[in-house]
Amino acid sequence: MNSPQDNLYLPYMATIQEVVTETPAIKTFRVRLNDPAAMDNFQFEPGQVGQLSVFGAGESTFVINSPPTRKEYLQFSVMKVGELTGKLHSLRAGDQIGVRAPLGNAFPYRQMQGKDIVFIGGGIGMAPLRTLLLYMLDNRGDYGKITLLYGARSPADMAFSYELPQWLERDDMHTVLTVDNPADEWPHRVGLIPNILKEMNPSPQNAVAVTCGPPIMIKFTIQALHELGFADEQIITTLEKRMKCGVGICGRCNIGTEYVCQDGPVFSYAQLKKLPNEL
Amino acid sequence: MPQLESLKDAIAKALPELDVVIAWGRGLDALGATPLFITKPEDLDDMILGPSCVHNLATYLPGLRDRKVGIVVKGCDSRSVIELLQEGLADRDNLTVFGFACSGVVNVPRLRGAADRHPVQSMEHDSGQVRLQTDTGPVALPEAEALAAKCLTCTEPEALICDHFAGPHGTAERAAASGNPQGTLERLEAMDFESRFRFWEQEMSRCLRCYACRSACPLCVCQDHCAAQSRNPHWVTQEDTPREKLMFQAIHALHLAGRCTECGECERACPMDIPVLALKQALNREIHRLFDYRAGTDPQATPPLFHFKETEENIKERDW
């Protein structure tokens, strides 16, 4: 029971390689598992999550937002909201944390092959989309048109700002950035995500939409997607819930019969509609 | 039962103007009552009144703050209502209080034991005795054993605040004051510090941290935001030790000092029968000594820890 493989509650020990400040509230942590064999053998799929431990403060759930195709490090982006995230934000390169991963289910990336993909992200919701986006870019031939609509309250609230210029430049994906309100020296779109989405008018024909962001943004984005003709099965999202064990035992994160940590956090809207209304 | 009928009439008349009236109904059997939420005239058929009506219904008032609520109260319960009014946790305008002459309520766990846990068909209290009829025959206990401890020293059997009273007044059969068994506080005071500490260590080792004591208390306001579960500030850990549990009890008792009306619901609600009321009684005695104050007796009064006086009557700092 002394290794993470035998003990569900024992994290891998990991060292922070680098900390990137994305926004005043969001930091990105790049970590490597201390055991080289464990790091080499670490397998995960885009969309799966991990519990990061700061021993003394506790654990919290974050999506592994680096793709499985780029394993120099595992990347997690953390918004500071409470005790654990506050402690994480105080850590620096070289500090030790625990990683319990991979947990949860993945995006249905195999079923999405051959389709056009529309990513719609809001704020920190870009994090789970990033892992799938980069995975698809690394396997470009398997997917059709890739469109990204990413929005935030203001330019300062955009995560991964250092990557956005690259994405804008790529000719194998179409990127649109938007902020809620006009801002100085902001050359991109201004407007709420659902409205910009409708203007972009992506075709639902052989397409899948993947969206993540604040609950209110998801709600109106799904409405917009419906207006554009996307069926419930064509809309994928990933849920946030208070989690503890991460393995479907502690009884906390369920919505009806589905445990967000095991049967999710990735769900299609068709699946969500069948669940009791307890988001 | 004349008082019950009189109350039912009063409630029936008031009901059209009220969202709900909280009274008691039959629980598992004649020994166990349960709170009854009356919203329609037919609900009155389920209402009961008697020695099984142990619950302090005032505990529901803070949660029903913005509704028009009627509530049936014993004398002790009415003190909680008054304290809630004093602290602005309930609105007098939204409250209709129904009182009656209470002869005392029973110590349910003790009677369950006396009935050997058989279902109880009927229960009567008169002539200094409580008589039960069970499947296997009758059981009788003297008042001093059958009634709740608070009833043996009760000085306010009738509601101190009331809109409708099922009278007549002064007819409550009062328990004989003599021969009262020793309360927990008296037992503790007879012990030295070491023994008291051992006592609480033992009691707290049985505590489950279910917080029934907290939820049952009408005056506990922190409820969902309790120090016992706070990580910031971190007063109490989640460790299962008497130390942490006693710390919670101490915080709870301090929060209730001068506010607790000693209704005893905390102790009654405890599934492990831990005598937690004693801690609050001890602090209330200090409050009484220092400020001449008893909680929940005067709707116009302000609890002493709610205001600041530059010069206190009973605390002579300069004499130290």
Added chain:
Amino acid sequence: MATTLFIQRGDIAAWLADTAATHTVYAPLRDKTGVHFHRLCAQDAAAQTQALELDRQAQTPPKNVLLPACETLLEFSYAKQEDGSTSLDVQPVMPQGAVLLFGPRPCDARAFTVFDRVYDAGRGKDPYYTARRAATVVASVVCTRPEQSCFCTAVGGAPDDTEGSDILFTPVQDGFIVRPLTQAGEAVLRHPLFTEAAHREEEAADVCAAARAAVPCAPADFTAAPEPVAALFDDMEFWQSVTAKCLSCGACTYLCPTCYCFNITDESNGLEGRRLRTWDNCMSFQFTLEGSGHNPRPTKAHRYRNRIGHKFSYYPRIHDGALSCVGCGRCISSCPVTMDIRRIVHSAMQRAQCATPEQAHE
């Protein structure tokens, strides 16, 4: 499987005392507040077992034996190194030692199967629970004296149910007829005080039949509850009306033999600390409170809906109809306001039926 055995009532104490030499023994003892499971000390067993109470349901279930109210999962310590860096050492703390749990009712033992399906399942075997489960022998006693609030037969159980037990003791006039159910059970029965008693099996069967007849009538067969309860999910009026008197405390959860939700928290003292697993309570506001401040179950009605939903709908729908309730009735008798889960689930079943006009109800 070994044959049926017999032990005299007066010999139980000696057997327990002897077993205490090799096992941690838990047994139901009558103390000043009622009947609770206590750990027997080998030296003190004779005195302690004077208070053995086998004819009554214990007030608290022996849940602690497999799922402690508080256990240490990991110990961690930081240390400053000479080069200025901080090292971190994390060690799991595994349960040790053999256990004999003597005297639970079949309802309490059946509750362990509720845990087994979750804690010992394919994807995630909980090493702490499975270690304890493997090391614990459960010796249940047939329930000949149910409480008013008992309803085991309405949830798929019975006073002589064997599910979850290693041994079943059936009380007869002069002692107990003892039936080993597993090899682990057989092992602890290898003791001179047990005698062969195959000829008394019929006697035991009669006691069990009488016990089944004595269980109070429940208003319905709750194994049919999963669909009706699910159908009422959005009926907030129903949930609000049945929870009007609920205090949202936690007595029902902590006294329930099948409640297994837990919390994980780190508690530290300076550079050292422990990661603890503690019982948690879905009736509390904090249970699903998210970092953003959003709470999917903001009121007691929402939370109670989840409690009933979990026990009578979600769990059975995941686990082939097995309910997460064993009908012990402790939630009813320990509730400060006597919330009656039988009445509530029955109301839910009736209300859901009324909603479908083509279904006639009695």
